[in-house]
Amino acid sequence: MSRNGPPGGPGYGGERQDRMGAVAILAAIGLIVGAAVIQVSILTRLPLPGGTAELVLLVLIGIALGRGPQTGAAAGFGAGLVLDLMPPADHGVGRYAFVLCLAGYLLGLLGRRVDVDSTVGIMATTAVTATGVLLGFAAIGALTGDPRVTGPVVLRLLPSVVLYTTALAPLVARPLLGFFRPESHGAFGTVITARQAHRLNLLARRQEWWQ
Amino acid sequence: MLPADDRRARRVLAVLLAVSFALITLDARNPNSPPVAAMRDVAATVFGPLQEGATTALISPVEAVRARIGNSEPLSAEVERLRTENGALRQQLSTTVVNQAELRELGRLLQVAGAGEYRVVAARVIGIGPAQGLARTITLDAGRTDGLRPEQTVINGDGLVGRVLAVGLQSSTVLLTVDPSVAVGIRMEGSREIGVVTGTGGAVLTLQLLNPQARLYPGDRLVTFGSTAGRPYVPGVPVGSVVSVSRGADGASRTVEVLPYVRFSSLDLVGIVVEQVRRDSREAVLPGRGGELG
Numbered sequence: 001m002s003r004n005g006p007p008g009g010p011g012y013g014g015e016r017q018d019r020m021g022a023v024a025i026l027a028a029i030g031l032i033v034g035a036a037v038i039q040v041s042i043l044t045r046l047p048l049p050g051g052t053a054e055l056v057l058l059v060l061i062g063i064a065l066g067r068g069p070q071t072g073a074a075a076g077f078g079a080g081l082v083l084d085l086m087p088p089a090d091h092g093v094g095r096y097a098f099v100l101c102l103a104g105y106l107l108g109l110l111g112r113r114v115d116v117d118s119t120v121g122i123m124a125t126t127a128v129t130a131t132g133v134l135l136g137f138a139a140i141g142a143l144t145g146d147p148r149v150t151g152p153v154v155l156r157l158l159p160s161v162v163l164y165t166t167a168l169a170p171l172v173a174r175p176l177l178g179f180f181r182p183e184s185h186g187a188f189g190t191v192i193t194a195r196q197a198h199r200l201n202l203l204a205r206r207q208e209w210w211q
Numbered sequence: 212m213l214p215a216d217d218r219r220a221r222r223v224l225a226v227l228l229a230v231s232f233a234l235i236t237l238d239a240r241n242p243n244s245p246p247v248a249a250m251r252d253v254a255a256t257v258f259g260p261l262q263e264g265a266t267t268a269l270i271s272p273v274e275a276v277r278a279r280i281g282n283s284e285p286l287s288a289e290v291e292r293l294r295t296e297n298g299a300l301r302q303q304l305s306t307t308v309v310n311q312a313e314l315r316e317l318g319r320l321l322q323v324a325g326a327g328e329y330r331v332v333a334a335r336v337i338g339i340g341p342a343q344g345l346a347r348t349i350t351l352d353a354g355r356t357d358g359l360r361p362e363q364t365v366i367n368g369d370g371l372v373g374r375v376l377a378v379g380l381q382s383s384t385v386l387l388t389v390d391p392s393v394a395v396g397i398r399m400e401g402s403r404e405i406g407v408v409t410g411t412g413g414a415v416l417t418l419q420l421l422n423p424q425a426r427l428y429p430g431d432r433l434v435t436f437g438s439t440a441g442r443p444y445v446p447g448v449p450v451g452s453v454v455s456v457s458r459g460a461d462g463a464s465r466t467v468e469v470l471p472y473v474r475f476s477s478l479d480l481v482g483i484v485v486e487q488v489r490r491d492s493r494e495a496v497l498p499g500r501g502g503e504l505g
Binding site (some may be wrong): 007033036038040041042043044045047050051052054067069073074076077080082085086087088089090091092093094095096097098101102105108122134137138140141144145146147148149150152153156157164 | 216217219220221222224227228229230232233234235237238239242250251253254255258259261262263265266269337338339340342343344345346348350367376377382383384385386390391392412464476503
């Protein structure tokens with residue numbers, strides 16, 4: 001775990017995490033839109049009890065963990081706006097935008113401080129995030145007087161939504177985290193991923209200690 | 212982390228949260244405010260074709276497999292099937308739903324003129340709202356260009372599906388009858404008692420009759436009462452049947468549960484009533500046209 005500096009540290013690749021290239025931005029937009037469409041056109045048709053996996057949230061988790069809080073907040077806002085506006089949504093505009101923006105920021109901070117790139121790590125992160133997002137979405141609805149929001153309904157949906165979303169996390173969020181994590185430059189100009197750089201740093205520190 | 216980066220991230224967060232908050236406030240005050248309505252319209256126009264594409268991509272392999280095992284018609288027959296279903300929907304409206312004699316009587320009672328010819332447009336479901344969105348809504352692949360307008364009745368071969376909520380260029384959003392915010396005026400088939408069914412968000416509707424003493428038994432059937440000018444609900448569409456009647460502890464109030472005829476979990480093809488009774492609904496009780504009155 002690296003507490004001072006992005007994964008990669010100053011030794012191998014001190015590149016700023018938050019700057020996204022055009023390719024990464026286009027990929028992020030495409031993935032968010034694609035996930036939103038698949039969610040309402042395919043996932044909701046599956047005969048599963050309760051709610052539906054939050055596919056858009058999984059994409060956001062990959063982006064925010066890989067890129068940091070600023071990109072996380074921006075991507076969360078955009079993803080939320082898509083969920084708020086895309087038919088057949090009929091809740092107040094801005095509800096998902098608010099919640100996912102906050103979630104993206106917090107996930108970005110988490111990604112900088114803790115290495116969650118493991119099956120257990122990504123699933124735990126997803127479970128907590130999915131719970132928070134559903135409760136946050138319902139809370140804003142309750143505050144704005146949405147008659148559909150009632151405690152029992154929300155609590156009945158919560159376990160299934162968290163379960164489905166968490167189950168998909170290793171398949172969706174983790175590969176995307178790897179994809180969005182910026183490349184760093186290793187020794188002799190070789191291109192290595194931030195994760196590899198992070199590991200090399202740990203290794204180097206250990207070797208120093210032995211000597 | 213560099214402190215400058217940290218500060219900038221926090222500033223971005225603050226701005227975006229403020230924008231979200233502004234949108235929430237704007238929408239809460241007036242859901243039909245022009246900027247929000249325009250944004251929804253653009254989203255419907257952009258996402259409609261994408262949802263249609265995703266649905267086709269999903270349905271095609273399923274249909275192909277079904278065709279191969281001989282369970283269903285081949286893909287090429289889909290157009291024919293749609294046409295047949297469209298015809299069936301029209302027939303359903305004019306025959307089983309509205310028994311002609313009954314409709315005349317209902318029409319008089321409801322002050323709805325004549326047995327109007329309904330024109331129904333068939334559409335396919337291309338999106339279903341996730342349950343955690345808390346609204347029971349679907350997207351259809353028909354929109355403004357197909358003659359759809361907000362507040363039109365949506366039916367299928369089994370009965371009432373819901374009403375059109377918003378219309379995009381080639382897609383539209385339908386609010387299902389089971390949504391907790393929906394209330395539909397109904398008439399009991401036998402006793403002609405009138406009442407209101409309300410969505411619960413679950414599989415059943417709750418029924419409240421205007422006359423609390425009216426007799427009700429499980430199996431009693433309900434049809435729509437009909438709204439003014441048939442918007443949002445045309446009269447005489449089957450809604451569902453009573454499944455349980457339970458008295459409250461005080462003995463006076465009762466809870467009546469109605470099971471809709473439509474299976475909302477497996478909606479595929481639906482019909483939208485785009486043209487309804489032409490004449491003004493109030494003329495039916497007037498002696499005639501052209502100043503003969505009084």
